[in-house]
Amino acid sequence: MIMKQRHGIITVILAMMFSIGFLANFNAPENVEAKQTVKVVKVQKVASKPYRASKGYMYNSAKLTKKIHNLKNYKKTTFYSKKRVTVRTSSNKKSTYMYVANKNGKIKGYVYAKYLKLYQPTTINIVGTPTNSGNTQTETTTPNLISKANLESMIATSPDLDPTGQLLSLTTGDYATYKSVFDKNFNVGDYADNGVFNNDQASIYVESSQLVPYVQKAIDKWNNALGSIVFTLGTRQSHSMTLDFGNGQIAGWDGVFFGNGIDVDYTSFHDSTYPYGYLPMSSNQPVTIHLSTDDTSGVGDGMAAHAANNFHYDRTNHYLTTTITGVPRELLETYWVGVITHELGHSLGLDHTPYFQDIMAAQTGVEDGQSQENMKYNWTDYKDADNTQGGTMTATLTQRDIDRAKLTKLLGYW
Known part of the structure; x- marks a missing residue:
């Protein structure tokens, strides 16, 4: 994002919408009325983490124009985060949404942040092969x-x-x-x-x-x-x-x-x-x-x-x-x-x-x-x-x- 020049010649990332600051205490409801105008205020890039959700909806865009999935139907689907978006409605309420996608990228969209819960799989995959001595393992190396x-x-x-x-x-x-x-x-x-x-x-x-x-x-x-x-x-x-x-x-x-x-x-x-x-x-x-x-x-x-x-x-x-x-x-x-x-x-x-x-x-x-x-x-x-x-x-x-x-x-x- 290019910040206003009155803030200096600061080109700061609101990007994705490129901006970095997000408030953690937004309390606006998840469902946005169709008659309301939704504007993207800030976007923060986030590390990819696994989430699951059991309620709420997934929207097609950051402006929340269309519900594309009911998350009750995807309780066992793991979604991965890419960015966090702050939006403001015409009634001046703010709320935070996460842009997420499943592993193959076919199910993707914006979900109310509070409906997403971090998911930690119980399976642990160990990469490597046992050495000839003890129980230590060595990392396998991909050729070239x-x-x-x-x-x-x-x-x-x-x-x-x-x-x-x-x-x-x-x-x-x-x-x-x-x-x-x-x-x-x-x-x-x-x-x-x-x-x-x-x-x-x-x-x-x-x-x-x-x-x-x-x-x-x-x-x-x-x-x-x-x-x-x-x-x-x-x-x-x-x-x-x-x-x-x-x-x-x-x-x-x-x-x-x-x-x-x-x-x-x-x-x-x-x-x-x-x-x-x-x-x-x-x-x-x-x-x-x-x-x-x-x-x-x-x-x-x-x-x-x-x-x-x-x-x-x-x-x-x-x-x-x-x-x-x-x-x-x-x-x-x-x-x-x-x-x-x-x-x-x-x-x-x-x-x-x-x-x-x-x-x-x-x-x-x-x-x-x-x-x-x-x-x-x-x-x-x-x-x-x-x-x-x-x-x-x-x-x-x-x-x-x-x-x-x-x-x-x-x-x-x-």
Whole structure:
């Protein structure tokens, strides 16, 4: 998720819907009246754990538009979690749902979190064969499978969060065996709903014609960078993802990915003073804007509204200062193309990085006190130096963004 720039230039994951913070004490009822509008507020990626349920319903989407299964009929089915979603109804009630699927992925959907109970099978499978001495057992080794020690050595010599070289040319068995190692070391995960990618492609239906040119440019950036047709524009009748305007004002996002769709904040998109403040929109002359990630003084809306100078509210923190130059209308267009490109990155399985230059950058790995699910380390500031160009603000993919997307394909996430 791209957080509101008044919060700094923080690109924080509401994603899947990419956001990290979830309140544990939501008490809204599970059944949502059909007449009520349901909006996705936050989504947290969660570790895959086994659950069972004996009551309630499974819904087809995070917006709870249709009941698809009565869970009373699936008391002995084990479901595995992928994400946790917070929704708000038009009556201003919040509740939490889990996106789960059975082992083969045929039964999947959103279930009221309180109806899911952790399930621990009683059968214990022991892998290995007895040795000739004592009762100890040795781990069996799959032929040609890289050892975990060798893999970790390769990761240690690769640039931070960038899977380079041989890390992108291992065997299918290596990627299948060490998914969790890759996830944690490169901030990636399986975030898109089942069915979003078919034969390595996702088809996007853009519900507002006003957004189509922005989406097409974002699509082109990923397709060109990855050297294949990963994203296409779909139709109302034929698509696997949706993209539309939404309301990010309450939750504080400019863009958000929620598993099988993306929303762009309507209000900020139509505000010509956002995120850079007042710009002479009728001018075709380039303007230069001074930027700072210091957003503690309360002046203006976030990074773009702060003059890049030597004064900061808290001198113990690290703040980036830089400039951006361009024709006003092109600057605004590029920013929103960057937001959509970022959200498409989440659909590919990319979580945030602490590098401002990345399209997937976030100023912190924590939101609402909770860390993103897959994270090599925690951070509270960008790691770049001053005068770095921001990936989202320039709609630019770095090699790290591209390499991570290539990795998530090898891991089977798209």
